[in-house]
Amino acid sequence: MGRVIRNAVRSVQWGMEKTGNVLGFRRRGPTRGTAVADSATAGAPNPGTGPSRHSADERTLSARIEAVAERSDTAAFAELFRHFAPRVRAYLLRGGGDAGQADDVVQDTFATVWRKARLYDRRRATAAAWIFAIARNRRIDVYRRERRPEFDPRDPAFQPDPLPDGERALTAVQRAEAVRKALNTLSEEQRDVLRLAFYEGETYAAIAVRLGIPLGTVKSRARLAFGHLRAALEARREALT
Amino acid sequence: MTIEHHPGDELLLAYGAGTLDEATSLLVATHLALCPRCRRRLDLAESIGGEWMNRTRANGTVDETGIDSAMAFAPEDDEPAGPATAGSGPFLFPQPLRGYAGGDAADLGWRAVGGGIRQVRLKTRGKGAKARLLSIAAGTRVPEHSHGGEELTLVLAGSLYDRGKWYRRGDVDAADASVVHRPAAGPEQDCICLAAADARLKFSGVIPRLLQPLHGF
Missing domain, CATH: 1.10.10.10 (Winged helix-like DNA-binding domain superfamily/Winged helix DNA-binding domain)
Known part of the structure; x- marks a missing residue:
């Protein structure tokens, strides 16, 4: 558990480094430096490099969701909550809700993570993308009082994926x-x-x-x-x- | 089934971001149920959302009692056989459309709106586009019209001919406010489609214009 928390802390620090150029809508200047440095690396992809630290963290997070799905692993769930809840909350606050509403939707989102972990498919989504999609849907539901229409892969009229x-x-x-x-x-x-x-x-x-x-x-x-x-x-x- | 006409990337992106109105989302989600190609693009859109969330500075602390209260709900068992998947088909309408319509094409109370066209209005919440199902008799042309805004049409049965192109099951026909058109159903069978338009249609002829208030078409 200690390792995961350290990972979480590391990711938060990483998030803060990046925050400048991505979220700082009006900010200019020094933050551009980060973007330039990143684009330089991105411009020369090196498939020979091993998986980044980040990818390893992401695989760990995916495994946590699977642990919740397979054996209702409460420790794994607590780690997911500690890692993602503050981010989900920040996302909701950006979208214009008040703090009380954001807390309710965070709660709702994680109740859904707990209940629907079996539907998670690591081939389709990282843990972050999956939890983002849940929070997005809950936000539409609560903030806009609209339904979120989604396809259902279990529906007999659903057109399944061809071979990968x-x-x-x-x-x-x-x-x-x-x-x-x-x-x-x-x-x-x-x-x-x-x-x-x-x-x-x-x-x-x-x-x-x-x-x-x-x-x-x-x-x-x-x-x-x-x-x-x-x-x-x-x-x-x-x-x- | 080969789908040739897909929703634009900007629509898939907005569906992934969760910013489309409910009627347009319904149309995109119904297309996605039929289109593995666009589902891959949705995966990409959602990974952008995940990436953005990862970049977020954690905002304050979140009360850890939330961990226990979230787990107070029982984990969901495998496939609940709810009304969402009741029946075995074959269905013309995939989910989520079947749920919105309250059944498949044959179960609905279609209302004639004149000119060989029948419709069912669908209930969606919020501002923005309205959704309705249209059944256009085989070989019939829709009266010439334009739109106050964008109109999207997803074909579910039969075929639709519009501005030089054929649209078949799963295809999406997009017409923006600048388009004046008179789509036609193919001759082989009635064309059933789902339309989402963000404003009333504007008919060019006098007669349909007179009928418009009566039928709300």
Whole structure:
């Protein structure tokens, strides 16, 4: 348990290093240095390098969810909570809720993590992406009082995946790693659109108003950013084969 | 089934971020149920969300009593056979659409809105687009119209011809506010589709314009 907490602390520190250039919407100057350094590394992917420290942490977190699923492992659950609850809470507060509401949704999110751990699939998502999706859905439910329509893989009308190919050949951890690097190589304009959409939960129309640009421009930045990330995944996949 | 026309990446991204209105989300989620290609893109979108959450500075401390209260709920057993998956199909409407419609195409109370077109309005909450199911008689053309905003149409049965392209099961036809069109159902069978539009349609002809307030079409 001590090791995991240390990992969590390390990740928090890592998060703080990165926070400057990613979340500091108006900040300029020194924070750009980090982005430039990162894009330099991302520009020269080296498939020969072993898994990063980060990936190892991510695999540990995935294993915690599996431990909850397989044997209702309460210690593993407590570790997930300590690692993710503060991040989920920060995400909710960014999205404009008050602290009481955020605490309720954090609680809700982790009750869902506990109950639905069996549905977690490490091939599809890292622990962070899976918990993000749960928190996002709970946020829609509670903050907007709307339902979140989702497909159901158990539904007989669901069209199952064909044999694994392309992007699917990457593990979720490799994909997250590629995304992490590629996010730092996006233009600031594109990154801002992703940040406002994912992190602040703003619609494209609201982003257009906030940035004072046409809606069409916001959408095209979103498309370009997504295209860039998909190209980065493709490059990563090719480097591995 | 080969899907040729997918929702734009900006829509998949916004669905992943959770910023689409409920009606548009319903359409995207129903497409995703039919489209493994777009589900891979959703995985990517959600990994962006996860990455953003990882970059977050932990905000204050979270009360650890939350750990025990979250675990107070019993873990969910395997596949609950709830109404969500009741019945065995084959279904025309995948989830989540079947749940929103309250059944499959044959179970619904379709209302004729004139011109060989029948519809079922779907209940979604919040602001933004409205969702409805349309059944267009084989070979029928929809009266010429434009949109106050974007209209998305997901074909579920039959085929739809619009601006030089054919749309079949799983395909999404997107028309923005600048488009004036009159899509037509293919001749082989009635075309059933799910439409999400963020404003009322504007018909070009006089007669449909007169009918509009009566039918709410």
